[in-house]
Amino acid sequence: MPYRAWFQCLHCEDERYPLNQIIYECQKCGGLLEVQHDMEALCRKPAHEWRKLFDQRYMRSDFPYGSSVWGKKEMVCPVVDNENVVSMYEGGSNLFWAERLGKEIGLADLWIKQCGNSHTGSFKDLGMTVLVSMVKQMIADGQDIPAVACASTGDTSAALAAYCAAAGIPAIVFLPKDKVSTSQLIQPIANGALTLTLPTDFDGCMELAIEMSQRENIYLANSRNSLRIEGQKTVAIELVQQDDWAVPDWVLIPGGNLGNVSALGKGFLEMKAMGIIDRLPRLAVAQAANANPLYQCYLKGLAGFEPQKARTTLASAIQIGNPVSWERAIRTLRRFDGVVEQASEDELANASARADRTGLFTCPHTGVALAVLLKLVTRRIIAPDSKVLVISTAHGLKFPDFKTRYHEHQLQEFGVEPQYSNRFIDVEPDYEKVRAVVLKALEARMAGNQAGSPS
Ligand SMILES: *Cc1c(COP(=O)(O)O)cnc(C)c1O
Secondary structure: OOOOEEEEEOOOOOOEEOOOOOOOEOOOOOOEEEEEEOHHHHHHOOHHHHHHHHHHHOOOOOOOOOOOOHHHHHHHOOOOOHHHOOOOOOOOOOEEEOHHHHHHHOOOEEEEEEOOOOOOOEOHHHHHHHHHHHHHHHHHOOOOOOOEEEEOOOHHHHHHHHHHHHHOOOEEEEEEOOOOOHHHHHHHHHOOOEEEEEOOOHHHHHHHHHHHHHHOOOEEOOOOOOHHHHHHOHHHHHHHHOOOOOOOOEEEEEOOOOHHHHHHHHHHHHHHHOOOOOOOOEEEEEEEOOOOHHHHHHHOOOOOOOOOOOOOOOOHHHOOOOOOOHHHHHHHHHHOOOEEEEEOHHHHHHHHHHHHOOOOOEOHHHHHHHHHHHHHHHOOOOOOOOEEEEEEOEEHHHOHHHHHHHHOOOOHHHOOOOOOOOOOOOOOOOHHHHHHHHHHHHHHHHOOOOOOOOO
16 A cells, blocks of 8 residues: 655645655745645554554564654655665653652653653654655655755754764754754764854754755755654654553643644644544643743734744753744644743753652753643643643753753852752762761751752
């Protein structure tokens, strides 16, 4: 059974283009394009057979289907030949049962989807495998693509650089100078990408990358390119698959360029159309208060979206004032009875550190989502008996400065007052001195200052 997919304009839905055409917007109206699948063909196979097929492939060795993205290939990108798939075994990230954190905040059924446990340490791998595979297919078919480029707040460039290095395709990354972490900067450097750092913000880098892609034949790898959305949507499929195909009540996700929330929604909607699930969760998008254009729009009833100049936030990967996918995100929120909430720098830093006390190691963006979770639970928008899933977008190890500065009380400029800081203790290598320090610390803990509670 052949499965088909094509680009389709979000506005004038009759405009279609093949997936191997270099095109990012509708030639008729300039609207964003979206990958549309032949849903009739997908719906012909009964839902239980799809579930069985996906389960059979999941994290096994039959290339490329062991990857949780390519294990859903028919729904993701059926037009790439398997020999051109550039895969690093994406997906299959842990669904962490946040038992202690849930108890603390009054939720019995809280789960954290650890998308940062991946090849380059963020969910961006899920989409990049699809985009780079499509490029490899196009090159194999004789198209002239000298390089692939992206603007990035750090994680997209890391993913692009790694996948292009694996495929032997030149990569160019545009990064806002001094606005990505050291770990994020060194990733494309190590992978041999042409790495440009520019004294502007993400939105400024984006404009240049777009212009470059339009004027030189360079392929654009931003989420304006909807192939990435197809890979990222598999997080929705995977997270229900990991719970024997049960749908949670709520999914919370941090939002910057707003591609990921759109992808999440697309995954759920297509599964529902195919009968793989029978209901939709509610969605909540979490934004940093310093970069909150979607939140502002939500306050106005999801009308009159206005881009803004984003202010500096510790959640640097979502420091975006002019998100590419705002229109997709609004459409998604309408379908999912969605909520948008924001978190201050103090709230996101403390939420991140609090979660770490229960065994996680969260990035600041996950901190934004957790701070928003706390607000929605306190306000009873999320009921205590709901099954709640938080998308953790990157690995905390990509943000060592954020963590170190928090625990050393060096985030005053962001207005952060650490409530969960912990410091190492310098002690002489002498048994009695070590013993005195340890006993004193244990006593303090017995006196009610237990791990997990504010220090
Ligand atoms: C890219 C990214 C986001 C935001 O995703 P969008 O699709 O831009 O909304 C959030 N967190 C991390 C760690 C990211 O890398």
